Structure formats: C-alpha cells, structure tokens
Amino acid sequence: MAQHAERNITMVMDFYEMTMANGYFQNEEHPKRVVFDVFTRKNPDGGGYSIFAGLEQVIEYVENLHFSKEDVEYFRSLNQFPESFLTYLENFRFHGDLYAFPEGTIMYPNEPCITVVAPLIDAQLVETAILAQVNHQSLIATKTNRIVQAAQGRAVSDFGARRAHNMDAAVYGARAAYIGGAVGTATVLAGQQFGIPVSGTMAHSWVMYYGSEYTAFRKYAECYPDNTVLLLDTYDVLHSGVPNAIRTAKEVLEPMGKRLKGIRIDSGDLAYLSKRIRCMLDEAGLEDCKIIVSNSLDEYTISSILAQGGPIDSFGVGERLITSMSDPVFGAVYKISAVEQNGKFEPRMKISEVVEKITNPGRKQVYRIYDQKGEAVADMLADAEETVDFSKPYKFIDPEQPWKERSFEGFTAKPLQKLVMKDGKRCVELPSLKEIQQYVKYQLDKEIWPEEQRFDNPHRHYLDMTPGYYDMRMKLLDKLSNHKRGKI
Amino acid sequence: MAQHAERNITMVMDFYEMTMANGYFQNEEHPKRVVFDVFTRKNPDGGGYSIFAGLEQVIEYVENLHFSKEDVEYFRSLNQFPESFLTYLENFRFHGDLYAFPEGTIMYPNEPCITVVAPLIDAQLVETAILAQVNHQSLIATKTNRIVQAAQGRAVSDFGARRAHNMDAAVYGARAAYIGGAVGTATVLAGQQFGIPVSGTMAHSWVMYYGSEYTAFRKYAECYPDNTVLLLDTYDVLHSGVPNAIRTAKEVLEPMGKRLKGIRIDSGDLAYLSKRIRCMLDEAGLEDCKIIVSNSLDEYTISSILAQGGPIDSFGVGERLITSMSDPVFGAVYKISAVEQNGKFEPRMKISEVVEKITNPGRKQVYRIYDQKGEAVADMLADAEETVDFSKPYKFIDPEQPWKERSFEGFTAKPLQKLVMKDGKRCVELPSLKEIQQYVKYQLDKEIWPEEQRFDNPHRHYLDMTPGYYDMRMKLLDKLSNHKRGKI
Incomplete structure (x- = not known):
C-alpha cells in the first residue's frame, strides 16, 4: 500500500493550523513562545478515570516533524501562501519543549497530560496529530x-484488527490494549513492532476447507501438537465440536504424549x-484443557457471563475493544493557556457559556496527593513556578466549594508532569511497553481508590487548586467576564 | 514517526492466518484454489443500505503483498514455523483473482462485495487487512x-482528524467521507494524497493569542481578505463575536473592496x-456572509437544527462522523464459500444456531434488478456460472417466502461483481475519487428507493435467489444439518 509506506505524518494536520501559521508568520509573531495544554473533559463510558x-508516538512524531519538498x-x-512562508516551511523543525505525565498515568478530566511550550507556529502545527494519537491510544487503553477488570484475573487478548478503523487503529490499538492490561494480541504487526505476545490458532475456514471437522482437528493437532487449540462452533458445538475435540485429544495427541491445550x-x-463443554471435557479426563471464548464481548457481557458461572479461562475481545464501541470518542482537546510577554508567560483563558468548557489558564503543574497509606486522595493544580510545601498542613481550594476551609495534613504530593523534550529533542529515557503496563496495574492496585474503579457511578476524583493558582484564575475570569464589546 | 513511514502492511494480519498457512503448507494443500467472500450482516445505524x-486501497495492498527479510x-x-515454510514466505506473492462491486456501490447485507478466488494460503493471508480497510471506509462513507442527507443540500465538511482512531482513520476516513458526499476535509494529508478540497481558517487559539478579539479578526482579514471566515465563540458570540466581525467587515474589508465571506x-x-447572527449580519448589510457551524454534529442534531429554522450554510462535522460514533463497528466478515475439487468449485457453508450467521455457499454473482423506471427493486444471488435471461418473465425465489410463485417481468438485471485483479495484478482502470462520489449520488438520486433512505425503519431491500442457486443452497443446508457426530 504505497500511501502507507511513503506517507508523511507531518501533514496530518488541520488546514487551519497552516492558515494561522502563515498569519503569524506574516505578522512576525512566530518567534513568541506560547503554552498549549492537552486535556480531557470527561472519562469514557462514565468511568472514574482514564489511562x-x-x-x-507523540515524541517520535514531534522529533521527526518536517515538510518534504512535495509537501x-x-x-x-x-x-x-506567499513564497516567504513556503521557504520558512522548507527549513522548519520543531523547537519547543514538551512536558508530560509518564505514559500509563491514571488521569482525570481537566489535567494537562501534555503541555507544549514552544514558538507559536511550532506549538500550533502539532495540535491534530498529538490529539489523534493521545485520543486514540488513551481511549483503547482505558x-x-x-x-x-471485568475478567477478574482471566486473560484478555485483543482480537480486534479486522474491525479497527484502518491499519493504525489495529496496530496502535493493540499497543494501547496491552497498556490497559491485555495479555496479548492477534495482530502480527503489533507483535513485531512492539514485542507484544501474539496468539492465534484457526478460523472457521480451516474446518470448512477440510469439510470434515475431525479431519480438520486431526491435521491441526498433528501440525501443532504442543499448542493445539480447536475451534468448536463451525457446525454444532455440543454434538460435533466437543466430541471431535475429545477424539482428537485421545486419538492424535495422547499417543504422542501430548495434551489438548484448549x-x-x-x-x-x-x-x-x-x-456444558467444561463437564464434557472433564468427564473425558481433559481437566487441563482451557476454554477460550470470543464474540462481541465487552466489560458488561464478560461480567454477566462470569456472574452466571461460565468456567472460562480466557477472553478474545474484538470489535467492542478496538473501537471502544460503547463510547468511541475520547475528547481530549488542545488549548492555549499562556503567551510570552516581556520574557514571562501571561495566562490565557477561554470562557464559555458551558461551564465545563472554561479552560485552566497559565503554565501549570499537577500534583497527585497521597495519604499515609499511599492512596491517591486527590489531585491539585498549581502554577508551574509555585513551591508546594507539604511538610506542614497545606491549605488548598476545592474550586467547586471554595468557601470551605480545607487542608492536607501528613500527606505527600507528587508532581505528575515531567520535561520529556527539550528544544525538539527527547531528554528522558522512555519506559518499555511492559513497564508501562506494570505502571498502570500498580496504580490501580495500590494507589487509586476502588470506589473510582466501579463501572457505575464511580467516585469522582477531586481536582483541587493551590490558593495562589485559584486566585489567579478567578481574577482572570472576572476580567474576561467583564469584557464588553470592543473593550478587548 | 518512524513506524508509520517504514511499516509493512503485509504484517497487518491475525496470527491465525499464519498458523493456518503453515498447516496448509505442511499438508501440501496450498496450491488448491478456494473462494472467500467479503460481506456484511447489517447496515450501520439501522439504516437501509451501506456504501x-x-x-x-485493497487492490494496492494485495498488489504489494510480500514479506520482507525482517518479517x-x-x-x-x-x-x-519450520524453515521450509519460512523460505516459502520469502518468495510469496499473491496469485489470485479479485472480483468486486465498483467502489461506491450501494450494498446490502449478505452480498459479496468482494470475492477472492486464490490459492489457499494467498486467500487466507489477506483476510484481516481487507476487512479492516473495507469495514473502516464503508462505515465512514455510509x-x-x-x-x-440530513443537511439537505447544505455543505458538509469533515473536521474529524483529532478524534479519529489514529492517523489512517483520519486520512482514509476523509477519503470515505468524500465518497459519502462531504464537500471537503480539514485534514491536509487527505487533501494532498487524494485531491480532496481542504478548508480551514482559525482556531480559538488565534483569538486567545491576540487577547483582543477585534485585533485577532483584523489581523486575519488583513492576511486573507478574499477568504475571511471568523470564529465568533471565544468569548461571547452575540455581545462580542458578531459585533467584532461586523466591525472587521466595515473597517478592514470594505475599504479594500472585499466582503466578509463567513x-x-x-x-x-x-x-x-x-x-440571531443571521439577523445581525443582515441588518449590517452582510447578507452574503455565510454561517458555518460545528460542535458534536451528526444526522440527528443537523435535522433538528434545520427543523428549527437555523439559517446555516455549511456544517463542519467532526467526532461523530470520523468515528461513526452512534455505531462504530462495520461488521463485514470474510468467509470461505467454495473449495476446488477436481477442477471445479465445491460449495462450502457455515451453519450456525443463529440464522443470520448461516453463509451463502459457492461462487456467486449478485444481480441488481431494475424496473422500467430504472429503480432498483431488488438484488438477486445467482451461481456465478449461471446464465440469467431476463428477456422473458423470470421466476425467482424469495428465500424467506420460498413457497410464493414470483417473477420479474420487463425488468433488467445488472451484474454487480466485476473482475478487478487477475493473478495478483489489477486488470481494470479504477475510477477517480470524484467519480466514485458522483456514482454514489447517482444511485441514491436515481436508482435507490427513497423508502430505503429513511433513517427510521427503512424499507428492506430484498435479496432474492435464482431457482438454481436456491436449490443448491437448500441441498447443502440439508446435508450439513443432518450431519451427525463423527459422520463428517
């Protein structure tokens, strides 16, 4: 597929980024540094958190950002566009800094998981590709x-490629699924590219090709005696599939000293x-044969099957995972929050008639607040330059109930944003995919309240503010709300 | 993004395709030719048809199919896998034929929009990538x-890239949206790659960067006097946005002899x-200024806004289009339907306890049946080798009411499947994207019943069968249903 092999990701942008870039260039605004934040406004599926x-992939994309001659x-x-701007594009490379949460961090609405601090055009051009990458992978990981979680310790594998929204969605979706806790994928390219364990045995076509189900099973077992997993539902599971599987175990595998794996x-x-299958297998002495199921599964069907006592060892999950079918839009946005003026960042804010769409201005840090047990009780927004001292009781503001006097005492605060790119080059070593998966699991096992992990009506994680940050935000909001026609 | 530029689409496959391929290779079955069909089981969103x-992209993929040394x-x-099979893979190229509907054909459930006739391994290896491509683009086009349709002649543009499921979904999604009738896209790479018109003007960040909304509008108008479209909702649409837009028209554009475009x-x-905006613009003498809206639009919100008389000229549609949010899974499947035996194709069929999952066996052709007015009254499945003579009354079978005597009289029948690849090489000239878009529009305007184009409870297009095909299918179904444990 020529387009895939030769394509240039730099051009995955909205056209308005280019009209604005040229506008800034013509007005000679482009060397000025600005701050943009990536953040979500809600968690998918009404859940209590996002991953x-x-x-x-964002870092790889930004590092390689450039326009080819053809572009x-x-x-x-x-x-x-005038020639002066086109010449500028020819030599364009990204010269900004990226701050980000470690990949796999449990995040909540309105927290800047990525902050771009860069010259105006650099910061504007990366909007679409960063959002598409973060939106897609965060959606599928979550x-x-x-x-x-619904599978309660049983293995979940990604079987979704054929229903993914094209090739990237299959491959990066498999990566994200692994981050979210899948044990593996059926998608070969994801295995090759990211080292994710791949699995797969036979389709219905294998059985239909041979016509005879027993012949098909026998041929497969002879070819893969150490890893025989047979698909039972081509004709009739209980009257044909299971008996033929047992016969294969007895007549083909056992004479070789092998067991039917699944x-x-x-x-x-x-x-x-x-x-029914478990009983039939057990009666035949195949207690160690695993039962793997697939077909339109998600957290709800799996919960329901397990509640009814389905003795299932492993779930293959396809379309509802790879498209996040019940809520396929992860709505992270990219909003300007500050503009450099005389060497320091002046905060910017978007006000809106919809309260949820009012942004958090300024260059910020997010602290995760832990109690003595190590559980994360809240997050807190601060000005990036602020010193936050938790050695004595720390007074904070709940922005939804700012009149209440509250303080954290004996708690610890961990800053979540780290510098990951400096002047367009990565400046940290990135964790392996396995480490990211383990980090997700650690947070959910040890740090994040189980009450936030419920599917229905989960506890809402608080996003508090430091008194200094809250005051700055309120003053800016006042100023913008008083803004009258023509005044600004 | 290194992975994107260097990746190999051949490896977008499910691992079971490789385990089966090796199994066939070890059993020396692989030269045998088989037939696989791609078909859907339902239309998205409960609609009456799919596109x-x-x-x-399927043809490009199949033509380029090969395994690199690294693969x-x-x-x-x-x-x-044994070395003999790995050597076989090194030299593998696709040596089969593809039959397909013309791209953009209105299709219905259970019709083979693509049929692969190829040696066993060749046919098996292309399953996942063909499905992912067809599922994704057909979903977004539909x-x-x-x-x-909901926009009733007003322009619809794709604004979805940032919420797409990664880069391909943005780019091929824009292509599919154009096929489905979008006038353009905001995604630059889709414009560059497919010649789709691109559009875009400014984000909220443009206004927030300048702080003063009027300054931001003025700067934009000075830069793009022929194409000034201003975004009004950064602070307050009616009290700030509209007055500043009118002032820009009067003070910046009109002195240049230009008009505010939108x-x-x-x-x-x-x-x-x-x-409200229309009134204010008209009062200011800006009757020709277009109103463009965006924000979580789909066919239902657009219908509702237009029913309330919203004087809108153009819709920018993002997340709900690019993810097909209300129904993000297009469930096309890939099923074996025949196996070569002694030089001819012997039909294969998957039976299932779910009636909808029973497949249509054999190598088939789909005819579209037109009445004297040129309207498509039904489709009809036939054996690919059958001659269908419509010069006299043609008796056909409705498989859901096979006891009824029915015939087509004075109708015409057009075969929908055409040979598009012969021995792995394309053998037709493919239409331009614009031609595909026009073909879709022609069918919906002239051929497809309006009753099938309703959103709610649309008329169901019949899929009839020739008497010969129906008999063959019933005999095979009888044989498989009588199949008892151990018998086959």
Missing part, C-alpha cells in the same frame, strides 16, 4: 482496562456452552 | 452519507445563535 497513552509544493499549489467457541450462549 | 468503500526473521524468532460558531445552541 494516558500514546506518549512515545511544500502541495501548499504552493493551493495559491494561498476501554481495555475496563474489560480486563478449545475456543465464537458464537452461541457462551455461559451455557462453556458450562 | 461499499475502500476497494482502491520472515520475526516469524523465525517465534520458533513455531455515516457521512446519512449526515449529508463566520463560524463552535459551541452553544446552534439553532438559536445562527438565527
């Missing part, structure tokens, strides 16, 4: 984690069938 | 078409605001 994913030629062909079903009532 | 899209090395590293709003009540 921040996609940072490694510049394309812009020239539109007859909207959805997968819900499914993994069976899979991909249709029908998975709770009922798995219970 | 077939993605064929051009073969990856399979070697898994220690599951969804966009619903949105375009305004955009991206939040708030779009019906109420657009009516």
